[in-house]
Amino acid sequence: MRKLILFFLIISIFNFPGSVHAQNEQPAGPIYIVQNGDNLTSIAAQFGITTDELIAVNGIIDPNLLAVGDELIIPGLEGITGYLITRNVAFGSTLTSLAVQNLVDQDLLVKLNHITSPTELYTGISLIIPEDDQKQPLQQKYLLGEGQSLLEFSILSGQNPWQVSSLNQLGSPTRAPAGTIVYLNTDSDLSGRRLQVLPLGDITISPLPMVQGKTIIFKITAAAEVQLGGNLTGHPLHFFPDGNGNFISLQGIHAMQEPGIYPLQISMTMPNGTVYTQEQMVVIESGNYGQDPVLLVKDEFIDPATTQKENDWLTSMTAPATSEKYWDGLWSSPAYYTDCFTSRYGNRRSYNGGPFDFFHTGVDICGGDGTKIYAPAGGKVAFSGPLTVRGNATIIDHGWGVYTGYWHQSASLVNAGDTVVGGQVIGLVGGTGRVTGAHLHWEVWAGGVQVSPLDWLEKTYP
Numbered sequence: 235m236r237k238l239i240l241f242f243l244i245i246s247i248f249n250f251p252g253s254v255h256a257q258n259e260q261p262a263g264p265i266y267i268v269q270n271g272d273n274l275t276s277i278a279a280q281f282g283i284t285t286d287e288l289i290a291v292n293g294i295i296d297p298n299l300l301a302v303g304d305e306l307i308i309p310g311l312e313g314i315t316g317y318l319i320t321r322n323v324a325f326g327s328t329l330t331s332l333a334v335q336n337l338v339d340q341d342l343l344v345k346l347n348h349i350t351s352p353t354e355l356y357t358g359i360s361l362i363i364p365e366d367d368q369k370q371p372l373q374q375k376y377l378l379g380e381g382q383s384l385l386e387f388s389i390l391s392g393q394n395p396w397q398v399s400s401l402n403q404l405g406s407p408t409r410a411p412a413g414t415i416v417y418l419n420t421d422s423d424l425s426g427r428r429l430q431v432l433p434l435g436d437i438t439i440s441p442l443p444m445v446q447g448k449t450i451i452f453k454i455t456a457a458a459e460v461q462l463g464g465n466l467t468g469h470p471l472h473f474f475p476d477g478n479g480n481f482i483s484l485q486g487i488h489a490m491q492e493p494g495i496y497p498l499q500i501s502m503t504m505p506n507g508t509v510y511t512q513e514q515m516v517v518i519e520s521g522n523y524g525q526d527p528v529l530l531v532k533d534e535f536i537d538p539a540t541t542q543k544e545n546d547w548l549t550s551m552t553a554p555a556t557s558e559k560y561w562d563g564l565w566s567s568p569a570y571y572t573d574c575f576t577s578r579y580g581n582r583r584s585y586n587g588g589p590f591d592f593f594h595t596g597v598d599i600c601g602g603d604g605t606k607i608y609a610p611a612g613g614k615v616a617f618s619g620p621l622t623v624r625g626n627a628t629i630i631d632h633g634w635g636v637y638t639g640y641w642h643q644s645a646s647l648v649n650a651g652d653t654v655v656g657g658q659v660i661g662l663v664g665g666t667g668r669v670t671g672a673h674l675h676w677e678v679w680a681g682g683v684q685v686s687p688l689d690w691l692e693k694t695y696p
């Protein structure tokens with residue numbers, strides 16, 4: 235029946251194009267720009283319409299000719315104009331804040347994105363948001379202070395309280411408890427009006443989605459006198475000022491962390507002791523790591539009585555986050571052979587035919603007995619000495635909770651407490667400890683977790 239009506243509608247449009255044009259200059263709905271991987275079926279499903287409706291309203295003759303960048307009118311969204319843009323949800327955003335900020339109705343966001351519960355709003359997921367070129371997204375946001383009513387806030391900001399509550403989709407000015415984030419639709423200078431700004435400034439997290447083995451960079455803009463903290467998968471986040479008004483935390487995602495959805499908390503303690511905490515779910519995806527061939531080693535090297543003690547010691551060695559940062563810029567390879575690897579980070583491992591429930595904690599780099607090992611960046615030697623499983627080992631503290639480890643050396647050329655610079659020779663490759671042959675095992679720790687070391691040679695970490 236609906237199709238039939240549509241059919242007659244189309245016929246009438248084609249018969250009297252002039253009259254339609256005269257009635258309304260606007261297209262019959264907002265515009266969606268075709269993205270890579272889209273087809274008519276997927277676009278129709280995304281907006282809860284049929285392909286026939288999509289074809290009809292856009293006058294598509296050959297659906298196979300759909301190209302990336304084509305503009306399609308989406309029917310069934312009366313009153314919406316402009317473009318439907320795909321955006322990533324920033325940490326701390328709620329359905330309400332996204333709706334208010336983009337001057338759209340919450341219900342519309344729910345409808346456009348098939349959201350069944352606000353808890354589906356994970357950090358980093360993409361949402362379709364209508365963007366009207368006539369309206370700029372709201373930038374100015376404030377916090378209702380302790381004991382401050384929206385009425386008082388409105389007077390201070392020189393706004394009508396009903397307009398403020400309407401703009402913020404609150405229903406009524408009375409529905410705004412302390413701590414409510416309020417957006418204002420004004421370009422005038424509101425400084426000096428005792429409006430409390432949000433203590434947590436811009437929060438950027440990269441990369442998103444989070445992936446097993448990656449080093450995640452948390453960057454938060456905040457005043458110097460505040461203290462930042464946080465937690466992800468049981469690891470405390472250590473934040474340090476970068477000298478440019480930002481706080482940085484570098485946190486690794488464990489290579490064996492079960493893919494799924496985890497809470498991320500970020501908190502800020504103000505000088506007066508007030509603590510603001512934001513929590514949102516984040517997605518952790520698989521790193522799709524491979525498997526190494528079964529490794530054959532002496533039984534003593536896989537006896538938990540030996541391995542557990544050494545693992546625990548290593549965990550405690552790499553847990554503290556030194557506030558001084560010793561590196562600057564991109565790291566250089568610690569090995570003579572920079573593009574030859576015998577085993578990659580993250581590979582699942584089995585010892586002597588047991589289950590594949592171990593993983594390779596670093597990267598094995600080619601180079602036989604006596605080949606030089608270089609410090610990849612500045613740091614302070616935290617340990618240098620013999621270990622049962624790891625052989626002659628050196629651990630360098632690079633600051634901010636970042637450590638590197640060099641195992642199985644034939645000789646170490648540095649001592650605990652030494653300061654090293656990038657490119658300095660720190661030891662020689664060997665075959666000491668649990669090995670099947672001489673090689674350099676190199677690993678990188680961030681926030682108490684071993685991460686993919688080669689990332690640190692390809693990307694500059696702040």
Ligand SMILES: [Zn+2]
Pocket residue numbers: 577594595596597598674675676
């Ligand atoms: Zn290794």
